[in-house]
Amino acid sequence: MVADSLSNGHQSSTPTLVLKDLGCVQNSRWLFKNMSLEVPPGSFIAVLGASGAGKTSFLSTLCGLLKPTEGEVSFHDNETRLFSPIMLRGRIGIIPQGFHLTENTTVLSNVLCGRLNRYSFFQTLFGFPSSSKDEAYRIIHDLGISEYIYRWVAELSGGEKQRVVIARALFQKPDIYLADEPVSQLDVYLTGRVLGILKLETTQHGKTVFCVMHNPDLVDRFADYALSLNRENPDKWQLRKVSK
Amino acid sequence: MATEKSQQVNTPPSTEGIGIPHVHWYERLNVLNVTFIIFILAVIYSGSALHGSDRDLDYFSNLLRFAGQFIPPDFTVLNQTLVSLLETVQIAVVATFFALFISFIFALGAAQNISPRWLVGITRMLLNAIRTIPSLIWALIAVAVVGANPLAGVIALTFYSVGYLGKFFSEAFESSDIENAKALRSLGADPIQAFQYGLWPHAKPLIWSYSIWMLEYNIRSASIIGYVGAGGIGLQLYTYQEFHQWNKFATVLICILIVVSILDFLGEGIRRKIAKKVSRRPLAD
Numbered sequence A: 001m002v003a004d005s006l007s008n009g010h011q012s013s014t015p016t017l018v019l020k021d022l023g024c025v026q027n028s029r030w031l032f033k034n035m036s037l038e039v040p041p042g043s044f045i046a047v048l049g050a051s052g053a054g055k056t057s058f059l060s061t062l063c064g065l066l067k068p069t070e071g072e073v074s075f076h077d078n079e080t081r082l083f084s085p086i087m088l089r090g091r092i093g094i095i096p097q098g099f100h101l102t103e104n105t106t107v108l109s110n111v112l113c114g115r116l117n118r119y120s121f122f123q124t125l126f127g128f129p130s131s132s133k134d135e136a137y138r139i140i141h142d143l144g145i146s147e148y149i150y151r152w153v154a155e156l157s158g159g160e161k162q163r164v165v166i167a168r169a170l171f172q173k174p175d176i177y178l179a180d181e182p183v184s185q186l187d188v189y190l191t192g193r194v195l196g197i198l199k200l201e202t203t204q205h206g207k208t209v210f211c212v213m214h215n216p217d218l219v220d221r222f223a224d225y226a227l228s229l230n231r232e233n234p235d236k237w238q239l240r241k242v243s244k
Numbered sequence B: 001m002a003t004e005k006s007q008q009v010n011t012p013p014s015t016e017g018i019g020i021p022h023v024h025w026y027e028r029l030n031v032l033n034v035t036f037i038i039f040i041l042a043v044i045y046s047g048s049a050l051h052g053s054d055r056d057l058d059y060f061s062n063l064l065r066f067a068g069q070f071i072p073p074d075f076t077v078l079n080q081t082l083v084s085l086l087e088t089v090q091i092a093v094v095a096t097f098f099a100l101f102i103s104f105i106f107a108l109g110a111a112q113n114i115s116p117r118w119l120v121g122i123t124r125m126l127l128n129a130i131r132t133i134p135s136l137i138w139a140l141i142a143v144a145v146v147g148a149n150p151l152a153g154v155i156a157l158t159f160y161s162v163g164y165l166g167k168f169f170s171e172a173f174e175s176s177d178i179e180n181a182k183a184l185r186s187l188g189a190d191p192i193q194a195f196q197y198g199l200w201p202h203a204k205p206l207i208w209s210y211s212i213w214m215l216e217y218n219i220r221s222a223s224i225i226g227y228v229g230a231g232g233i234g235l236q237l238y239t240y241q242e243f244h245q246w247n248k249f250a251t252v253l254i255c256i257l258i259v260v261s262i263l264d265f266l267g268e269g270i271r272r273k274i275a276k277k278v279s280r281r282p283l284a285d
Helices: A055-062 A107-118 A130-142 A157-172 A188-205 A216-222 B001-009 B031-050 B059-068 B075-110 B117-132 B135-146 B150-174 B177-185 B191-228 B236-244 B246-278
Strands: A016-026 A029-039 A046-047 A068-077 A091-095 A176-179 A208-212 A225-228 A238-241
Touching: A016 A055, A029 A068, A046 A055, A046 A216, A055 A176, A055 A208, A068 B001, A068 B031, A091 A157, A091 B177, A107 A130, A107 B191, A130 A157, A157 A176, A176 A188, A176 B236, A176 B246, A188 A208, A188 A216, B001 B246, B031 B191, B075 B117, B075 B150, B075 B191, B075 B236, B075 B246, B117 B150, B135 B191, B177 B191, B191 B236, B191 B246, B236 B246
Parallel strands: A046 A208, A046 A225, A091 A176, A176 A208
Antiparallel strands: A016 A029, A016 A068, A225 A238
């Protein structure tokens, strides 16, 4: 398959993501193969596909949590320096489907964890710097969960937990967002709000967003490109520009 | 368009002729059931333990005669008892404090989700070995090394507690969801930060709960180890028992009962509060 190259003319510090002949096998089944793509900064890519098509595995491959069976994932910046996903750890923000929050601690602490990579363990041994807390609070407030800031995550509902994960990723200020169904437990208003914030990250700050979505209306409204994985034919993945 | 969509609704497959699968008796033999059957067989086999001395004794009058010697308690030894009791509590508190730190390190090594398999094996073997030695034997060893004083009690109870707390703490770590720590690692946190913010908050309530339980337990144990000279109120109990001064013995027992009951009550309250906070359900699901 010829490498697809997306373009939106953004200049930012966000590296360009390059997928070269990427393929992944899980449980003796190819999820996708021969995937070659070049994703410049400022792109909002909706990842689509039926249940079990490999959307989550695809995101895990991009951030280095899952080793691809074939091909490679790399990032290169304006000076054409190449990075592996592991080298960019901390610059990739993950919004996992299963949340993976620390339940027995506060909402604030969970959100602050988004920036652990910026501090040494000595600096965070007795808590986080107070300057970070103000910034974290603003994001938490923006997502409508400020009243729970000192509550344990274990006490929150699914939708509230989902907003905590999103707040953690936003507070991290990554270059690339990998969001696995980030609005699955949110109402219509919050869905629009969260996707709108992620869209702003691409248009205003030149970040790249990969977002697993199911709703075609939301794809049309927010995504620049739609990447469809094919469960039956792993090498028949498809990338299309979303017409506005 | 809407009509077309509504016509595409799939009809569920027919369930006619489908029945619940039959389960054979041997398929019910899971670990729990087999363990229960083995336990019942062991009880039947161990029935001989109920065999007495074959002498024609009146157990009830024996008990009444012995208990009668405790009444009335001799409160003239109250001051001396309170001083010894304070020393007993001090031994337990200091031993629990040292055991907490040592056990924490051992637990990290014994937790399967934190340490490599070889380290888990070695640490668990060591903890098992420590646990097989009763507190009274640890006290005998400590008295032989540092002499008959409260320090011997502290050393004995520290070793004894490490055997249990090390095991309990490692289980607390293992019951924590390691995925949270992994998620923090993927955000760029270093291993210590991932432990502190991803794993420790899950294990912490359990670890405090076990620690309070161990403190209560150590206060009871500290009352006994004095029998072999390891400080505390045990020495006083031993003296009164040797000289058959059961009235004074009763005073000491009453004091121990009061202190242990208060600590049990407080410890239980704290542990219940911790458990309640950990298991609290979402406000609106």
